Amino acid sequence: MKKLYIYGIALFVAFTALLCVNCTDDDAGNYDKSSIEKKDSTIVDSTAIIFYQNDGIIRQISYSEVDSVRTLSNGTVRAFYLNDKRVAYYSINLLDSVSFNRSAAISVSAFPDAFDFIGAIDSASAPEPTNVTEPSAPSDDAAEDYGDYIEKFSVKNTIIFTWSGNDVTWSAAPSDVSITKDNGHVTVKSSKGKMRYRLQGTTDDGSFKIADMNIAETDDNNKKFILELSGVDITNPNGPAINIQSGKTVLVNMPIGKVNTLKDGAIYTQIDGESRKGTFFSEGQLVFSGLGTLNVTSLGGHGICSDDYIRLRYNVGEINITAAKDGINTKDYFLMYGGTVKINSSGDGVGVRRGGFELYGGSVDITCVDDGIVSDYIQPDTAFVKIGGGKLDITTTGAKGHAVTTTGKLIVSKGTVTASTQGAASKGFNAGGDISVTDSYVNLSTEGNPQYDEDEKDWSSAACIRAKSALTISGSDVFLLSSGQGSKCINAASGVNIGTSTVTVAAKGTDYDGGDNNVRSRAVDAVSLTVGSGTYLGISAAQTAIYTESSLNIAGGNTFAYTLSDYSKAVTVKGTISQTGGLLMSGLSE
Numbered sequence: 001m002k003k004l005y006i007y008g009i010a011l012f013v014a015f016t017a018l019l020c021v022n023c024t025d026d027d028a029g030n031y032d033k034s035s036i037e038k039k040d041s042t043i044v045d046s047t048a049i050i051f052y053q054n055d056g057i058i059r060q061i062s063y064s065e066v067d068s069v070r071t072l073s074n075g076t077v078r079a080f081y082l083n084d085k086r087v088a089y090y091s092i093n094l095l096d097s098v099s100f101n102r103s104a105a106i107s108v109s110a111f112p113d114a115f116d117f118i119g120a121i122d123s124a125s126a127p128e129p130t131n132v133t134e135p136s137a138p139s140d141d142a143a144e145d146y147g148d149y150i151e152k153f154s155v156k157n158t159i160i161f162t163w164s165g166n167d168v169t170w171s172a173a174p175s176d177v178s179i180t181k182d183n184g185h186v187t188v189k190s191s192k193g194k195m196r197y198r199l200q201g202t203t204d205d206g207s208f209k210i211a212d213m214n215i216a217e218t219d220d221n222n223k224k225f226i227l228e229l230s231g232v233d234i235t236n237p238n239g240p241a242i243n244i245q246s247g248k249t250v251l252v253n254m255p256i257g258k259v260n261t262l263k264d265g266a267i268y269t270q271i272d273g274e275s276r277k278g279t280f281f282s283e284g285q286l287v288f289s290g291l292g293t294l295n296v297t298s299l300g301g302h303g304i305c306s307d308d309y310i311r312l313r314y315n316v317g318e319i320n321i322t323a324a325k326d327g328i329n330t331k332d333y334f335l336m337y338g339g340t341v342k343i344n345s346s347g348d349g350v351g352v353r354r355g356g357f358e359l360y361g362g363s364v365d366i367t368c369v370d371d372g373i374v375s376d377y378i379q380p381d382t383a384f385v386k387i388g389g390g391k392l393d394i395t396t397t398g399a400k401g402h403a404v405t406t407t408g409k410l411i412v413s414k415g416t417v418t419a420s421t422q423g424a425a426s427k428g429f430n431a432g433g434d435i436s437v438t439d440s441y442v443n444l445s446t447e448g449n450p451q452y453d454e455d456e457k458d459w460s461s462a463a464c465i466r467a468k469s470a471l472t473i474s475g476s477d478v479f480l481l482s483s484g485q486g487s488k489c490i491n492a493a494s495g496v497n498i499g500t501s502t503v504t505v506a507a508k509g510t511d512y513d514g515g516d517n518n519v520r521s522r523a524v525d526a527v528s529l530t531v532g533s534g535t536y537l538g539i540s541a542a543q544t545a546i547y548t549e550s551s552l553n554i555a556g557g558n559t560f561a562y563t564l565s566d567y568s569k570a571v572t573v574k575g576t577i578s579q580t581g582g583l584l585m586s587g588l589s590e
Helices: 114-123
Strands: 003-006 037-039 048-053 058-062 068-071 077-082 085-091 095-101 104-106 157-164 167-170 177-182 184-190 195-203 206-210 225-235 242-244 250-253 259-263 278-282 286-289 293-298 302-306 310-312 318-323 328-330 334-336 340-345 350-352 356-359 363-368 373-375 384-387 391-396 404-406 409-413 416-421 427-431 435-438 441-446 451-453 458-460 463-467 471-474 477-482 488-499 502-507 522-531 536-541 544-563 571-573 576-588
Touching (some): 114 477, 114 544, 157 184, 157 225, 167 184, 167 195, 184 195, 195 206, 206 225, 259 278, 293 302, 350 356, 356 373, 384 404, 404 409, 409 427, 427 441, 441 463, 463 477, 477 488, 488 502, 502 522, 522 536, 571 576
Parallel strands (some): 157 195, 195 225, 206 242, 225 250, 250 286, 259 293, 286 310, 293 318, 302 328, 310 334, 318 340, 328 350, 340 363, 363 391, 373 404, 391 416, 404 427, 409 435, 416 441, 427 463, 441 477, 463 488, 471 488, 502 536, 522 544, 544 576
Antiparallel strands (some): 003 068, 003 576, 037 058, 048 058, 048 095, 068 077, 077 085, 095 104, 177 184, 451 458, 536 544
């Protein structure tokens, strides 16, 4: 039998169709007919539940006289209760529809059950992503990002480096450029501006290094340069394949049709005063463009690393990274407008240590042990994640390996995000600041059980979304699935506000017995929950569907909150339940 409880009903959207089965008075038992009023017109009192019947008679029951709706034993009778006393019943085949005000109706057969939500999550598929157009190059050469646009860069000299075996040769160089080599390892010292260095050929024991000339920032020499990867394959068994010690901007160009491969060794030879953090390392900014392919393998460090920022232009081709540490590691920020990035790493996917992560176009596919995307500087005004377009697909496997995590705000706007976290206490979205999801598609799943945090002296549970502040969802399709014990789909330390969205939630895990502490499994666990008009919120929970410390506010839309447990309440509100519109249906679904 299925028990479905309705708390405070008003303003609901239309459905059609009906179940057609038979019922007699004897099927339902005794009931109080005095609370049923017949209506011969379509005038509807907004404080009543209206039943449209195929006999042409409209009947209504006041909200104050009904607090639950239940399907009786054989499924042919819909019964209405107040304080566990049956006040009315109807044979389903007599009902055309049930209306909650004059402008809205729902058919009896349209009420979903918990397994409908699980099925919707299983069948969900991501739409084509939205790519935001990259801003045009600024006309003012004093603009902060003017130097990022390779089309504004004027080349005066090109040096071509060609590797063959364990040797390297190069074309003629200007007098201001000094080049030395040790077999296949080449070092360039340049005080010449407007340079392009083109790399080609193959070596299994070589490297390319730009030395730091320590020239003042105001000096016109030794500024940004083009590093053109034109079909080069470099392996350095003892350190970075490409090592840029200059702090200037590197315009990395990958010509279309060219495949480039970079690989380091498991153990780096240390050099005093020199950072050597990854297979492709730069002290300065790395700005990628060009429709070629770059394959990076890191056995001893990060894949691609900058001690400044990393930017991918709209016309980037394909970058594939396998890394022993982070796939991409950068300090100031990461900014991407295009390209296809695939990362498989034992550390983080993309780690931003001092600024924010921004994705506006292209696709990022990450499989990693630690965090997928992380921006975690201790000052929240510089750490943030914004997915303003493009596509993000993340799988993490380690304990507390969050898909997307930041100490600041997490903003998803016009983004397409799919993520799966498998480790203990892992989160899909994890933010110290507010989380907002607007005009986006988000599909998050987590499998992990809770883990005891020695630093905080408390248990940490897995969650699809963990907001340490407020969570807002608007104009989006969101699918959340948690299957670990003690896990949650939404866990917010402040209010949750959902409007004009379809949010489908399934918490399959049961409570977790942690010895002295029982970690509760809750589909939605927040200080407060507000559901606005135009929203469809469907929740299936192995135990508690909705738990709030303060309030539950139903202002519109359609909220179904089901538990699959005979021993759990579907909805627990420590404060008040307020309803000014919409439908809230909750209870046992079996």
